Amino acid sequence: MRKYSIFAVAREAMRGHKGWPQQWTSPEPKKQYDVIIVGAGGHGLGTAYYLAKEHGITNIAVIEKGWLGGGNTGRNTTIIRSNYLYDESAGLYNHAMKLWDGLSQELNYNVMYSARGVMMLTHNVHDVQGAQRHIHANRLNGVQNEWLTPEQAKEFCPPLNISQTARYPVMGAALQRCGGVARHDAVAWGYARAAAARGVDIIQNCAVTGIRRSPSGAVEGVDTTRGFIGAKKVGVAAAGHSSVLMEMAGINMPLESYPLQALVSEPVKPIFPCVVMSNTVHAYISQSDKGELVIGAGTDQYTSYSQTGGLHILTHTLDAICEMFPIFTRMKMLRSWGGIVDVTPDRSPILAKTPVSGLYVNCGWGTGGFKATPGSANVFAHTIANDAPHPINAPFTLERFRTGRLIDEAAAAAVAH
Amino acid sequence: MLLIHCPYCNEERPELEFRHAGEAHIARPTNITAISDEEFTQFFFLRDNPKGIAFERWRHMHGCGRFFNAVRDTVTDKFVTTYEAGQPRPDLPAGGENEKGAGK
Numbered sequence: 420m421r422k423y424s425i426f427a428v429a430r431e432a433m434r435g436h437k438g439w440p441q442q443w444t445s446p447e448p449k450k451q452y453d454v455i456i457v458g459a460g461g462h463g464l465g466t467a468y469y470l471a472k473e474h475g476i477t478n479i480a481v482i483e484k485g486w487l488g489g490g491n492t493g494r495n496t497t498i499i500r501s502n503y504l505y506d507e508s509a510g511l512y513n514h515a516m517k518l519w520d521g522l523s524q525e526l527n528y529n530v531m532y533s534a535r536g537v538m539m540l541t542h543n544v545h546d547v548q549g550a551q552r553h554i555h556a557n558r559l560n561g562v563q564n565e566w567l568t569p570e571q572a573k574e575f576c577p578p579l580n581i582s583q584t585a586r587y588p589v590m591g592a593a594l595q596r597c598g599g600v601a602r603h604d605a606v607a608w609g610y611a612r613a614a615a616a617r618g619v620d621i622i623q624n625c626a627v628t629g630i631r632r633s634p635s636g637a638v639e640g641v642d643t644t645r646g647f648i649g650a651k652k653v654g655v656a657a658a659g660h661s662s663v664l665m666e667m668a669g670i671n672m673p674l675e676s677y678p679l680q681a682l683v684s685e686p687v688k689p690i691f692p693c694v695v696m697s698n699t700v701h702a703y704i705s706q707s708d709k710g711e712l713v714i715g716a717g718t719d720q721y722t723s724y725s726q727t728g729g730l731h732i733l734t735h736t737l738d739a740i741c742e743m744f745p746i747f748t749r750m751k752m753l754r755s756w757g758g759i760v761d762v763t764p765d766r767s768p769i770l771a772k773t774p775v776s777g778l779y780v781n782c783g784w785g786t787g788g789f790k791a792t793p794g795s796a797n798v799f800a801h802t803i804a805n806d807a808p809h810p811i812n813a814p815f816t817l818e819r820f821r822t823g824r825l826i827d828e829a830a831a832a833a834v835a836h
Numbered sequence: 837m838l839l840i841h842c843p844y845c846n847e848e849r850p851e852l853e854f855r856h857a858g859e860a861h862i863a864r865p866t867n868i869t870a871i872s873d874e875e876f877t878q879f880f881f882l883r884d885n886p887k888g889i890a891f892e893r894w895r896h897m898h899g900c901g902r903f904f905n906a907v908r909d910t911v912t913d914k915f916v917t918t919y920e921a922g923q924p925r926p927d928l929p930a931g932g933e934n935e936k937g938a939g940k
Binding site for chain 2: 764
């Protein structure tokens with residue numbers, strides 16, 4: 420891997436940028452690997468990277484049915500925050516937050532992590548009490564979060580309408596200053612490049628069609644559209660398709676897959692300095708470095724794998740955006756798209772071993788997996804390497820739906836699902 | 837937005853009138869206090885989530901208000917049929933994309 424630096428940029432500028440090498444190769448799959456990761460999104464590629472870097476396992480294949488970073492990694496609204504209510508969640512998301520800080524340097528790849536602050540609005544007494552409970556719980560867990568009055572919120576985000584005559588007036592906000600955004604594509608590309616440099620094979624356009632098990636039940640490898648590939652350990656990080664993959668190993672999952680939509684506006688000059696979310700009116704918005712307003716909508720009500728959703732879901736969100744930011748009412752929307760998110764009953768992820776020996780799963784991130792990418796990948800790699808969870812992801816088991824030890828962010832989630 | 841045929845009203849109406857109500861044909865065990873933790877997990881938490889033909893419940897919330905069942909392809913979002921609650925799974929044309937969906 421050739422290191423990116425200002426000297427490399429200067430050198431390439433002198434010769435027409437013709438000397439940049441490929442960031443990763445596309446090798447033919449080998450017959451056997453130590454570990455196979457299914458899904459080359461941020462979580463899967465990151466897992467391969469940390470397995471190679473921290474656990475000395477480099478004989479790894481990351482198998483992807485489409486192109487890397489083409490699923491939910493490239494479809495989310497790039498928001499990063501860690502202000503979840505419960506201790507288990509605080510541990511997991513704050514682990515990710517620590518890794519975001521410094522990730523560009525570590526990967527030698529600019530993931531454009533920008534800690535511009537995530538502000539969550541409250542519009543009624545229930546919201547206010549909920550937000551303040553979150554703030555207190557977060558601070559006890561060492562997670563940044565603070566309360567802003569409507570005037571302070573307006574100061575932090577000038578386009579915000581804090582008129583008390585609004586249909587849902589702003590009654591205050593919870594602000595996490597270390598929250599922000601990162602360039603989602605660059606996260607996938609950065610991990611892919613760094614993993615490939617450590618010997619990981621990234622195999623794109625190769626769909627897994629089966630998970631093969633030995634007579635004893637243990638994993639032997641995966642059948643793919645490019646033939647059988649063997650491995651004693653298989654980690655599934657397939658987002659909306661996790662149910663489909665796990666079904667291949669005979670495991671019924673507590674998951675349902677829903678379309679989740681997002682859209683961007685035409686690019687405009689810098690106007691929006693932070694991320695603003697509102698659960699009550701259901702909207703979240705930020706501005707990308709290209710100048711587009713990036714807006715997230717909600718999930719559709721029905722399960723689907725169609726990567727598209729209803730128009731009324733988008734218009735509902737845009738109504739809320741226009742109410743909160745009247746300045747944007749004439750803005751034109753440029754593109755909208757959908758991704759398929761896998762939702763668990765308690766809205767917390769599953770990052771764990773499975774009943775099948777050698778099979779591991781990282782799923783159930785629902786509408787909010789991007790923010791956790793480095794932390795999730797880091798502890799998932801630990802789980803696969805040691806055949807035992809890291810203390811941080813130990814509570815995020817599959818068994819919690821039998822024991823009842825749920826991590827119920829469904830009620831406590833900072834975002835509406 | 838989906839167009840959904842309510843088998844009670846016998847009319848095709850926009851999705852806004854309906855609420856999705858999860859997987860169909862899950863019967864609450866009559867001996868709920870006696871079943872094992874595994875059986876409860878199966879009943880309460882585990883879902884087929886098929887990619888292909890799904891059996892699901894809908895409620896015509898802003899119409900007749902009644903629950904009914906539907907068969908829908910989750911890849912195309914097209915409805916195969918809808919039928920009244922309490923009726924058994926309908927026979928589908930052979931070669932459906934997802935055999936598992938009909939198995940439980």
